[in-house]
Amino acid sequence: xxxxxxxxxTALCVGALGSLAAMGVFGAFSATTTNAxxxxxxxxxxxxxxxxxxxMYSITNAKPGESVSKCIKVTYTGSLDADVHxxxxxxIGALGQYVELTITPGTQTTPTFPSCTGFTPDSGGALYxxxxxxxxTAKNSYANGVVDYPGTGTKxxxxxxxxxxxxxxxxxxxxxxxxxxTTGAHTFTWEARNQ
Amino acid sequence: xxxSATDRFTRAIGAAIGLGLVAALIVAARPxxxxxxxxxxxxxxxxxxxxxIAAEPAAPKPLLVSGPMRPGSHAQGNFTLSxxxxxxxxxxxxxxxxxxALDGTAQVRLESRGVVLSEETxxxxxxxxxxxLRLAPGAAAPVRxxxxxxxxxxxxxxxxxxxxxxxxxxxTLP
Numbered sequence: 001x002x003x004x005x006x007x008x009x010t011a012l013c014v015g016a017l018g019s020l021a022a023m024g025v026f027g028a029f030s031a032t033t034t035n036a037x038x039x040x041x042x043x044x045x046x047x048x049x050x051x052x053x054x055x056m057y058s059i060t061n062a063k064p065g066e067s068v069s070k071c072i073k074v075t076y077t078g079s080l081d082a083d084v085h086x087x088x089x090x091x092i093g094a095l096g097q098y099v100e101l102t103i104t105p106g107t108q109t110t111p112t113f114p115s116c117t118g119f120t121p122d123s124g125g126a127l128y129x130x131x132x133x134x135x136x137t138a139k140n141s142y143a144n145g146v147v148d149y150p151g152t153g154t155k156x157x158x159x160x161x162x163x164x165x166x167x168x169x170x171x172x173x174x175x176x177x178x179x180x181x182t183t184g185a186h187t188f189t190w191e192a193r194n195q
Numbered sequence: 196x197x198x199s200a201t202d203r204f205t206r207a208i209g210a211a212i213g214l215g216l217v218a219a220l221i222v223a224a225r226p227x228x229x230x231x232x233x234x235x236x237x238x239x240x241x242x243x244x245x246x247x248i249a250a251e252p253a254a255p256k257p258l259l260v261s262g263p264m265r266p267g268s269h270a271q272g273n274f275t276l277s278x279x280x281x282x283x284x285x286x287x288x289x290x291x292x293x294x295x296a297l298d299g300t301a302q303v304r305l306e307s308r309g310v311v312l313s314e315e316t317x318x319x320x321x322x323x324x325x326x327x328l329r330l331a332p333g334a335a336a337p338v339r340x341x342x343x344x345x346x347x348x349x350x351x352x353x354x355x356x357x358x359x360x361x362x363x364x365x366x367t368l369p
Contacts, residue, residue: 048246052280052367073279075246111249111279112333159244159253 043080047156047192049073050113056166056188057114064178067169070114075161080194082156085145086127086164088136090186096133098174099183101167103128105148108163119165122151132168132183142191155195234354235263236297238342241360242274248286248330248363251275258361259340267346276328276363277335284365285327288312288338290320291362296355300348303359304341312338317357323364 049072056070076082086103104126109118127146128135139145150160166188170178238261241254252258252274259272278284288305292298298318305312305324313324328336340361344352 050246050279052247052282052284052365054281073246075244075249077243077245110277110333113279113281115281115333158255 043078043194045078045080045082045192045194047074047076047078047082047084047190049075049190050111052113054113055185057168059168062170064170064174065172067167069116069165069167071108071111071116071119071163071165072113073108073111073161073163074190075159076156076192077158078156078192078194079158082192082194083147084149084156084190084192085142085147086188086190087139087141087145088186088188089140090136091184092133092136092186093182093184095170095178095181095183096136097131098171098178098181099132100169100171101128101130101132101135102126102165102169103146104165104167105162106165111163116165119163121165127164132186136186142193145189145191156192233265235265235268236301236344236352236355236357237261237264238270238297238301239356239358240272240340240342241358242276243291243360243362245363245365247278247280247284247365249277249279250361250363251277254360259342261342264342264344264352266344266348266352269341269343271339271341273337273339275335275337276330278330278332278365280367281332283332283368284330285368286330287323287327287364287366288320288361289323289364290317291360292317292321293358293360294355297344297352297357300344300352300355301357302343302345305338305361306341307336307338317342317359327366329368 051072056072057068059066059068074084076084104121105124106119106121108116108120127148128139148162150156150162238259239257240259241257242250242252244250244253257272258274259270261268261270264270276286278286290303299316301317302315303317303320304314307328310326312326312328313320315325328338330336
């Protein structure tokens, strides 16, 4: 092969390679990055008890000094940490002023509504102690309800529970005016709200 | 041997070595045969509680973590349900998987004290166990969960990872 031919072929190769390189340089630069799989799922606030729809107590023909003590287990099953307040929105009848109400939190070895067998009160004692009528007046909404947390905590987390012993006693000193009176049906509410 | 003949011979050897390397690379990268060459499935079960029924272990703690599952694989776990109410309850367990990925593929059997409460696909278990578990007030019962991918399944499980919450649904019995 002649030197001239070699030089020409070399120039051809260099030119071809240069053209390819130029195509790369002057082509449109492009780059992407992605962040996939974004999603938002709301947490839950859920609270339940073990009453299976039954009342804790229903006493008829009560006499002064008669007392009933029942236990209910309240369980928080939401995913968000929550506060729980206890209150009633019920209208209490005339007997309510003569009924002493005590609500005590604690634990129970084998909760079986409404039995209090095996109930152990928390060291802090009762959450509320006063007449049923006063409870209905002072604790009638979430805002003014009785605040409680499991144990010594400051929140309700998923699957935490507290057993509440509710004791209602017709005062020994109930006057004659209390005869035949009633509290009427009343409902205790445990309301959870996320923190 | 002349120079050109030597060149041709060397090139032929080089080409043969190159082809051999490419072939070896392809063989090494080829997925293994059977089910061993694909990603396995995995199942995780938890038991939810509500106010009336307690479960142990309760979600989020799992009662069953399967590990790698392929057709023919079985996994099992146990938990306890207890009735906290003062009523006798008929309890059914309903599956709530976090995806439908193994709905028609995974089979699940729930049994308590030798009684089969249900044996069906994960999809069917979304409707609840066919037989209820009867629990007296304060009573507890163990429940065994067995999950498997049938050996005859060929596809539809690969790489699927599903968490199943078992939720109690109770009915008061007279």
